[in-house]
Amino acid sequence: MENEKYSKELNVAVRVVHMACFLCEKVQKQLFSTNSDQVKSKDDDSLVTVADWSVQATICWMLTEAFGSQNISIVAEEDVQTLIKPESSALLEMVLTSVNECLAEAPRFGLQGPDKALGPSQILEAISKCNSTGGPLGRHWVLDPVDGTLGFVRGDQYAIALAMIEYGQVKIGVLGCPNYSVKDDGLNKYSQQKNLVESDDVGCVMYTSKGSGKAWMQPLILCDKRFEWPNSAKLIRVSSIDDPALATFCEPVERSNSDHSFAAGVANTVGLRKKPLRVYSMVKYAAIARGEAEIYMKFARSGYKEKIWDHAAGVLLVQEAGGVVSDAGGRSLDFSKGIYLEGVDRGIIACSGLALHEKIIGAVYDSWESSNL
Ligand SMILES: Nc1ncnc2c1ncn2[C@@H]1O[C@H](COP(=O)(O)OS(=O)(=O)O)[C@@H](OP(=O)(O)O)[C@H]1O
Ligand SMILES: [Mg+2]
Ligand SMILES: [Mg+2]
Numbered sequence: 001m002e003n004e005k006y007s008k009e010l011n012v013a014v015r016v017v018h019m020a021c022f023l024c025e026k027v028q029k030q031l032f033s034t035n036s037d038q039v040k041s042k043d044d045d046s047l048v049t050v051a052d053w054s055v056q057a058t059i060c061w062m063l064t065e066a067f068g069s070q071n072i073s074i075v076a077e078e079d080v081q082t083l084i085k086p087e088s089s090a091l092l093e094m095v096l097t098s099v100n101e102c103l104a105e106a107p108r109f110g111l112q113g114p115d116k117a118l119g120p121s122q123i124l125e126a127i128s129k130c131n132s133t134g135g136p137l138g139r140h141w142v143l144d145p146v147d148g149t150l151g152f153v154r155g156d157q158y159a160i161a162l163a164m165i166e167y168g169q170v171k172i173g174v175l176g177c178p179n180y181s182v183k184d185d186g187l188n189k190y191s192q193q194k195n196l197v198e199s200d201d202v203g204c205v206m207y208t209s210k211g212s213g214k215a216w217m218q219p220l221i222l223c224d225k226r227f228e229w230p231n232s233a234k235l236i237r238v239s240s241i242d243d244p245a246l247a248t249f250c251e252p253v254e255r256s257n258s259d260h261s262f263a264a265g266v267a268n269t270v271g272l273r274k275k276p277l278r279v280y281s282m283v284k285y286a287a288i289a290r291g292e293a294e295i296y297m298k299f300a301r302s303g304y305k306e307k308i309w310d311h312a313a314g315v316l317l318v319q320e321a322g323g324v325v326s327d328a329g330g331r332s333l334d335f336s337k338g339i340y341l342e343g344v345d346r347g348i349i350a351c352s353g354l355a356l357h358e359k360i361i362g363a364v365y366d367s368w369e370s371s372n373l
């Protein structure tokens, strides 16, 4: 069975994502309790934080330990350009501390960390090693250390996304969602009581492997050691709702990331009645996989090229939990072309089932025709 073939990879991936969630929760708390400068702007005006670099370094280090440095290819979002500037020494120091504090906890996640704390050059090397450009041949790990960095700095939803691609196909997908409660209706509850999450209301890690037809969810392993490894896992499944009037659709929070008015037109054509659920990050895919929403639509501005790390893990989770994902023309997403999803037709549509998917694709076609008249 294909999923057994990748059991070691999946096992390591799930554990390192748990570690990354632990790291991010710590940094997110510090972000609100200190006023140190942990957030920077990148050239495209998007944000990067101590957590993004720290997760990338930690996961790279752990994957290299597990699978050997010779034959590992990692495609990930961040680089070291900002961190190596002389004026960034305080920032690098914060990354160093958070990576080493996290790696020291590795045994709690059933993994082995380094014998002694990593130095700055090892951290920079780990981050910059994740510079593979992927492609159609061989195996590539694909990492978004913090997806939804804006959500992260706002104390809202974000995700740690790790996938493994072989010969252009996503084989395993793991999503860590520290602010997405394992309880039913976890998203709604969070949006109502932000930052007031009860102590037993922890986030989750979801994972799957291609062809298994199953996707799983675990509660986060908490700092107070309440959940020790091996952690309990629960099967997740997409919603069975196929009546558009009862369906919930989610979309990006930022208008600059997706055309809200076009999505509203499609929703109207299909007969969706509920207000859109606007959620940062790949937590949108997680919500479809868990059955908390039925539709996810994203229409980026024309010319924007989607990156594989923003989708790989989420797409596989939705598919294996019983859902359907395609571009807005109905074609599958192609993860074999390098760091970008080439040839995406207008946008991305993920649905809990085929019936809703067909309706949305049809409505996109109709709305596009009429908006271009
Ligand atoms: N202009 C533009 N258009 C479309 N998409 C963009 C754009 N700019 C950025 N990004 C990528 O979007 C990631 C966040 O996407 P979301 O769908 O979660 O959007 S939102 O945060 O809810 O608004 C976000 O991922 P992170 O950088 O990992 O946070 C970006 O990769
Ligand atoms: Mg980013
Ligand atoms: Mg991202």
Ligand SMILES: [Mg+2]
Pocket (backbone or CB within 6 Å): 052, 077, 144, 145, 146, 147, 148, 149
């Ligand atoms: Mg990111």
